[in-house]
Amino acid sequence: MKYVPDATADRHFESDKTVDRDGVDGLLSELDEYAVEQALQIKEKAESPEDVTVTALCVGPEKGIDAVRKALQMGADAGVHVTDEAIAGSDAVATSLVLAKAVERIGNADLVMCGMASTDGAMSVVPAMLAERLDLPQVTFASVIETQGDQVRVKRDGDTATEVIGATMPLVVSVTDQSGEARYPSFKGIMAAKKKPVETYALSDLGVEAGEVGLSVAWSEVQDTTERPPRSQGEVVTDEDGSGAGALTDFLASKKFI
Template identity: 85%
Template sequence: MKYVPDATGDRHFEGDKTVDRVGVDGLLSELDEYAVEQALQIKEKAATPDDVEVIALTVGPEQAVDAVRKALQMGADKGVHVLDDAIAGSDAIATSLVIAKAVEKIGSTDLVVCGMSSTDGSMSVVPAMLAERLELPQVTLASVIETQGDQVRIKRDSDSATDVIGATMPLVLSVTDQSGEARYPSFKGIMAAKKKPLETFSLGDLGVEADQVGLSVAWTEVQETTERPPRTQGEIVTDEDGSGAKALTDFLASKKFI
């Protein structure tokens, strides 16, 4: 799961042209909430749900623990937060390395569930990179997920068709925002989350060197940023003689909306 800046807040870049993730309000990425929901549903539908453990994993600054807590409140059993200052500025390649090492440290993982993308980077590549690093099959962009024992079958929708794909655990799965609305934490879930285990890993705990991550080794770079211009006053269309509809149509056409 990813801790991202709140889209309704004042998002901006820092001096090194990385997104400010500390000085702004953040939250669990909405697209990753669907991944949490599907993980919980897979547990609930299992033959012996008590034998299934859902672990919420995030990589990010100190505030990112709030994303883990949200997942615990939704129903996850345990939380893991990878926290290390050296990770700041990492691209998808380095991020996938850290996540893979964290999954390996957790051990005995049958299914790694990811969102289809993050709401800040929107790259959609980490699940595939993660599968490669873990040497696991991947079934991605699932809108429908069915499980039976160690078998997983998904439906993936495209513009022209729906693909049905099957695989055997262990594997990496990513889900879309069409997979099912994420549940809201109940009061009981919020209170129960306070007693659930939450572990913190550093890069040293994972066996990852600081020079393998961070902005200095990123394969991508933001070269220039420009502040969004302030919103200007809209144009008022009056309809005193019945010409308002035409004026509105002309305005929309000039903006290429129609």
């Protein structure tokens, strides 16, 4: 899961061209909530739900623990938060490295669930990178997930066709926002989350060197930014002589909407 800036907040860049994550409120990425929901449903439908453990993993700043708590409140059994100052500014390549090392340390993962993308980066590549690092098969952009034992059946909806894919655990899966509405934490879930175990790792706990992550080794960088201009006043078309339809058509055509 990823802890991201609130999309409704007034976001800014720092002097090093990274997103200001301290000046705005953060939250669990909405697209990752779908992954949490599907993981919980898989547990609930299992023959022995008590034998299935859902662990919520987040790599991020200290405040990223709030994302872990949200998943625990939804129903996850345990949480892991990887936080280290050296991680700041990491790209998808470095992030996938840290995630893979954390998954390996947690151990015995039959199914690694991810969202289809993060709401701040929207790259959609971390699940594939994570699967490569873990040497596991991957099925991405799943809209429906069904499990029976160690068998997984996934439906993927494309622009022109729908695919049904079968796979065997262990497996990395990413789910779309069409997989089912994520549940809201209940009062009982919020109270129960306070007693659930949460582990905190630093890079040294995972065997990752500081020089392997961070902005200085990122494969991509933001070179320049421009403030979004304020919204301008719209154009008003007055239809007094029946020419309004033509004026509207000309306006839409000038903006290449038609």
